[in-house]
Amino acid sequence: MSDPNTLIICPDADSLAARAAELIVESAREAIGQRGRFTFVLSGGSTPEKTYRHLASPKIASTVDWSKTFIFVGDERFVPFDNADSNFGMFRRSLLAGVPVSKENVFPMPTDCSSADQAARQYATTLAHFFGQAAGTSPPPSFDMLLLGLGDDGHVASLFPGKPSLAVNDAWVTSSAPGTLPPPVERVTFTFPLLNSARQVMFLVAGEKKAQAVRKILEENPAVSEAPAVGVRPDSGVLTWLVDEAAAKLLSPAIRGRAGR
Ligand code: 6PG
Numbered sequence: 486m487s488d489p490n491t492l493i494i495c496p497d498a499d500s501l502a503a504r505a506a507e508l509i510v511e512s513a514r515e516a517i518g519q520r521g522r523f524t525f526v527l528s529g530g531s532t533p534e535k536t537y538r539h540l541a542s543p544k545i546a547s548t549v550d551w552s553k554t555f556i557f558v559g560d561e562r563f564v565p566f567d568n569a570d571s572n573f574g575m576f577r578r579s580l581l582a583g584v585p586v587s588k589e590n591v592f593p594m595p596t597d598c599s600s601a602d603q604a605a606r607q608y609a610t611t612l613a614h615f616f617g618q619a620a621g622t623s624p625p626p627s628f629d630m631l632l633l634g635l636g637d638d639g640h641v642a643s644l645f646p647g648k649p650s651l652a653v654n655d656a657w658v659t660s661s662a663p664g665t666l667p668p669p670v671e672r673v674t675f676t677f678p679l680l681n682s683a684r685q686v687m688f689l690v691a692g693e694k695k696a697q698a699v700r701k702i703l704e705e706n707p708a709v710s711e712a713p714a715v716g717v718r719p720d721s722g723v724l725t726w727l728v729d730e731a732a733a734k735l736l737s738p739a740i741r742g743r744a745g746r
Pocket of ligand 1: 528529530531532533560561562572633634635636637640641642643
């Protein structure tokens, strides 16, 4: 079972995206105030995409110090950035085109190398250079805010049910064969050790299709191989689940009673 520090139930997907944007801005302000920079990991998916559009709205974008913000990618489809399935392509359209973040502060996962395995190694090296730590060493570096979506099948990032990538604990980034949900392309993804090293992890989950997975993950004890999202247990960071009413509809009163706003 996932045991979030904070469960927030929002009326709908739009209000969830707006709330998520607020929490990200707060996280950025705190990180920059305390550590002089904000390291922010984006997730693919249509639910996170709504949040990026809120973040890029002039009123909200103007409240973030983008010169001290560093943007990373938690998982990617191994396709060119101009492919409709590319997460980075979506990040460019929904967020990066609308905010004054410099190219040097944005770290896409490479998809022009020889293989997804090679991309995973290359990205780990990029992270190692940024954080000044040998790639794959433990404990991994800690990102300030790491966003995650949730697949209907309980996958998180590109960590899919039953796949070997779930057991990779000696690397920060790994390749992953496609799961059962589209698109059926090779993936590159953060591993659990790197995900769980973040200071703040925030799930963004909306829509009725997610209700079964949300109930299973927040109320039962499924195995990680069955519902990978239960493997997200930050070592010392804060775990927040932001869920809209449609995705929360199967939650018990006991769990709903814990929800904040
Ligand atoms: C990906 C995402 C994936 C996504 C979930 C939820 O590359 O596909 O990283 O993990 O976040 O599938 O996606 P939706 O919000 O679109 O349902």
